[in-house]
Amino acid sequence: MRNFRRLFLTMLLAGLASAQPTLHLKALKQAPARRARGFDAPLKTRTPGRSHSLIQFAGSPSDDQLRELASRGVAVLSYVPDFALSISAADDVSFEELGIQWAGRLRPDEKISPELAATLISGKPLEAVIEFYTDVDPIDAREIANAEGLVIQQNPDLLANHLLVQGDGKRLLALVEWDEVSYIFPASQDLIRGTPVRGCPGALTREGPVAQIVALVNQGWAPTTGIADVQYAFENTTQQLPADEVESEIVRAFNEWSKYVKVSFSPASNASADQTIAVLFASGAHGDGYPFTGPGGVLAHTFYPVPSNPEPIAGDMHFNNDETWRIGADVDVFSIALHETGHALGLGHSDNPNDVMYPYYSMHTTLNQGDISAIQQLYAAQDGSSGTNPSAPTPAPVPQSPLVLTMQTPPSSTTAATISIGGATSGGSGLAQVSWSTNQGASGAAQGSPQWIVAAVPLSIGSNVILITARDSQQNLASQSVTVTRQQVLAADPVPVNPPNNPTQSAPPAGPDTTPPSLTILSPATTEIATSNSSIVISGTASDNVGVTSVTWSSSTGPVGAAIGTSQWATPPIPLYLGTTTVIIRAFDGAGNSSWRSLTVTRQ
Numbered sequence: 363m364r365n366f367r368r369l370f371l372t373m374l375l376a377g378l379a380s381a382q383p384t385l386h387l388k389a390l391k392q393a394p395a396r397r398a399r400g401f402d403a404p405l406k407t408r409t410p411g412r413s414h415s416l417i418q419f420a421g422s423p424s425d426d427q428l429r430e431l432a433s434r435g436v437a438v439l440s441y442v443p444d445f446a447l448s449i450s451a452a453d454d455v456s457f458e459e460l461g462i463q464w465a466g467r468l469r470p471d472e473k474i475s476p477e478l479a480a481t482l483i484s485g486k487p488l489e490a491v492i493e494f495y496t497d498v499d500p501i502d503a504r505e506i507a508n509a510e511g512l513v514i515q516q517n518p519d520l521l522a523n524h525l526l527v528q529g530d531g532k533r534l535l536a537l538v539e540w541d542e543v544s545y546i547f548p549a550s551q552d553l554i555r556g557t558p559v560r561g562c563p564g565a566l567t568r569e570g571p572v573a574q575i576v577a578l579v580n581q582g583w584a585p586t587t588g589i590a591d592v593q594y595a596f597e598n599t600t601q602q603l604p605a606d607e608v609e610s611e612i613v614r615a616f617n618e619w620s621k622y623v624k625v626s627f628s629p630a631s632n633a634s635a636d637q638t639i640a641v642l643f644a645s646g647a648h649g650d651g652y653p654f655t656g657p658g659g660v661l662a663h664t665f666y667p668v669p670s671n672p673e674p675i676a677g678d679m680h681f682n683n684d685e686t687w688r689i690g691a692d693v694d695v696f697s698i699a700l701h702e703t704g705h706a707l708g709l710g711h712s713d714n715p716n717d718v719m720y721p722y723y724s725m726h727t728t729l730n731q732g733d734i735s736a737i738q739q740l741y742a743a744q745d746g747s748s749g750t751n752p753s754a755p756t757p758a759p760v761p762q763s764p765l766v767l768t769m770q771t772p773p774s775s776t777t778a779a780t781i782s783i784g785g786a787t788s789g790g791s792g793l794a795q796v797s798w799s800t801n802q803g804a805s806g807a808a809q810g811s812p813q814w815i816v817a818a819v820p821l822s823i824g825s826n827v828i829l830i831t832a833r834d835s836q837q838n839l840a841s842q843s844v845t846v847t848r849q850q851v852l853a854a855d856p857v858p859v860n861p862p863n864n865p866t867q868s869a870p871p872a873g874p875d876t877t878p879p880s881l882t883i884l885s886p887a888t889t890e891i892a893t894s895n896s897s898i899v900i901s902g903t904a905s906d907n908v909g910v911t912s913v914t915w916s917s918s919t920g921p922v923g924a925a926i927g928t929s930q931w932a933t934p935p936i937p938l939y940l941g942t943t944t945v946i947i948r949a950f951d952g953a954g955n956s957s958w959r960s961l962t963v964t965r966q
Contacts, residue, residue: 383418383444383463388577388713389472389479405467407541408502411453414439414495414541418446418464422669423569427460439496441567443579443670448544450497470538473575475547475713482531482546489515489549490534492525493574498542506543510536517553521561521721526553545575550715550722558801559722560693565705566652566665568672574721576710578740582667582676583625583637583707588742590637592677592707593630597642600687602918604939608687608695612641612679615699619707622734623741634674639706643683650675654682661685661723662698664705677706690833691799697726704733708740725831727839765790767832767840775847779912779950780818780924783830783844787812792835801827804916806923818924820914820948821848851875851952875953879906881913882959883947889961897935898963904928904949911952918944938965 407413419427422445431438431447434455440448446464457465474482481488494503503525507514512529520526526549527534537543552559564571583590594616599608616627633640647653652663661682668676679702685693697718704719712719717732729737769785787794796814799805802822808814808830819828826848831841883889883902891898904910913925915933925931925947936945941964948958 383420383446385416385418385446386443386577386579386710387468387472387575389474389476389575405541406539408505409542412450413453413467414448414450414544415465415467416442416446416448417457417460417462418442418444419461420463421445423447428569430460437497438570440564440571440573441569441670442573442576443666447569448495448573450495467541468544468575473538473543473545474535475545477548477713478534478546482535485531487528487530488534489526489528489554490546491520491549491553492527492537492543493545493547494523494525494542495544496523496571498523502542506537506540510534512537515554517556519559519561519722520553521563524561544573547574547713548715550720550724552715552724553722559724560661561722562701562711563660563663564711564721565709566650566663567670568651568675572666572710574711574713578710578736579666579670579708582669584741588740589624590741591626591628593628593635593638595630595633595635595638595640597633597640599641600643600681600683601941602687603689603695607689611689611695612699615696615703618700618729619703619737620744622729622744623737624744625707625741636673637668638674638677640674640678641681642678643681645683648680650678650680652680654680654684657682657684657686661693662702664702666705667708670708679703679706688799688805690795690797690831691805691829694725698723700726700729704737707737709733709736712736725839727833727836763789765794765832765834765838765840767794767796767830767842769830769842769844771844772846774845775849776821777849777851777911777952778821779848779956780820780914781846782815782817783819783828784813784815785830786814787832787834787840790832790834790836790838790840794832794834794840796830796832798831799829801825818912818914820916820924821846823848823850875908875951876955877907877951878955878957879904879910879949879951881947881949881957883961886961889959890964891961892964892966893938894966895938896965897937898945899933899935900925900945900947900961901930901932902947902959903930906949906951906955908951908953911950913947913949915948916946918942938963940965 436449436451436455438447438449442448478490504514507525507527510533512527512533515526515528517526534546537546564573583592596609599605620626630638645654654660662680664679665671665675665677687693687695689695700718701723709719711721712732714720714732717730718726719733766788769783772781772783793811796808796811798808798816798819804820808816826846827843828846829841829843831839833839881904883900885901904913910928913928913931915923915925917936923934925933943963944960945963946958946960948956950956
């Protein structure tokens with residue numbers, strides 16, 4: 363502690379001769395240069411002798427400075443613009459001869475989201491997300507929440523250092539006295555209801571990710587004028603979807619931000635050029651120090667612009683190629699790219715669950731008012747006003763009449779392997795495109811508009827949540843969902859296979875049918891095909907001891923559907939894109955048993 367106080371005196375004297383860099387924290391109450399008593403406030407902790415703090419440099423810390431921190435037992439946890447690091451260190455560590463301009467802890471009230479402050483002070487009960495420092499043991503995090511009498515809400519989709527808790531304002535306020543707690547912010551309704559979501563760990567820098575407490579960075583792409591010309595280059599795209607469609611969705615996300623600030627995006631031929639966003643889909647380790655860990659992990663990550671990151675990685679956007687990418691549903695390319703573009707322009711995460719920049723992704727077609735206000739603090743507004751005053755940002759476009767989706771409710775329970783759903787759209791701009799997806803991973807497009815129909819949605823045994831989504835020409839969305847339970851059918855009492863006067867054979871035993879159908883693909887004759895055609899028809903036969911109820915098909919590029927016929931079946935023309943497409947055929951019987959066959963088609 364004496365080392366800290368000696369450092370403070372040195373820094374205060376130095377501060378008289380040099381300007382202190384800004385700390386871009388949402389709830390910062392006092393300028394760093396006036397906070398020399400930051401380490402005097404005692405904090406509760408489960409790790410006595412070691413605590414969390416911020417240290418700030420005059421510019422980006424050098425590799426030598428980072429190595430020296432590590433040699434002194436200092437763990438760098440995250441980057442805090444401008445030029446500060448969130449760290450964990452022993453209380454008696456020395457920071458002398460490191461070129462540090464300021465060091466201190468956050469005040470307890472600076473750990474509270476401004477979005478929550480009034481509610482917490484009122485003492486009303488609510489749900490909130492607690493962000494702990496990334497080195498905090500999850501067991502310690504839960505013990506801290508329990509110690510303050512908070513109810514932990516179980517949610518498997520939370521980021522590793524987040525806890526969803528419920529309690530009154532007084533109990534939540536008590537959390538900020540703990541050293542291990544970094545920030546408290548509002549929980550979205552999706553998190554509260556347990557709706558499946560995916561989280562974004564934050565924008566990346568060479569010093570580490572950026573925590574929830576950070577609002578934005580300095581004006582990296584436009585340090586003086588508020589106007590920026592940014593280029594982009596696609597190094598590759600996922601093979602799960604047509605490349606031109608993926609690129610179009612990402613460019614559409616870029617242009618959505620350009621509606622509100624004077625930032626233009628144009629294609630470049632060199633992904634390593636300065637002020638260029640390199641876009642790529644990658645698996646595992648891909649050369650940036652932040653490897654993807656397969657499906658179910660991080661969906662995407664983006665590096666902040668300069669000077670938080672050096673060229674050429676500044677602003678680059680990387681997508682996890684092992685995820686199942688979709689357009690207009692599930693892991694939606696546009697929605698994820700819209701969020702990541704905010705990071706590429708310099709935004710941190712929002713505390714408002716309705717914003718695109720909230721740390722848990724959701725489907726969006728445009729920016730929320732909070733996103734617009736935030737980006738106009740970094741760049742000049744498109745209406746010509748200064749980007750430093752977001753009091754009257756440009757409103758988001760609204761269609762002349764709302765897009766409305768109606769759906770004829772299907773039966774809530776069935777034994778069939780597929781189900782048809784129909785409905786209509788009205789309002790919005792232009793003809794709406796209707797798509798569907800299920801919680802079992804199937805998806806596709808409906809036929810027709812404004813009257814639409816999905817001929818065959820495949821059903822799995824148990825509960826199937828079917829989401830129908832309509833998107834108009836202005837990318838406004840409307841959706842409805844329905845749950846259909848597919849029940850397993852038990853085989854009926856067996857019929858004797860021999861006449862009663864023949865005792866040499868007996869009927870098969872009664873009980874549930876567990877025999878899968880027999881399925882054969884007759885055309886094409888091989889399981890690996892090369893073709894120049896834009897579609898393929900597959901046909902074959904199926905049989906079962908009880909009876910085949912349906913035959914379905916699914917393509918690795920997204921489309922699915924039902925074949926025509928059962929014992930002798932044929933698919934409609936299945937679209938093929940350049941490259942490799944895997945098609946899976948499935949046959950179902952009335953008891954819910956199924957079998958499958960696949961083939962691989964390469965369109966040249």
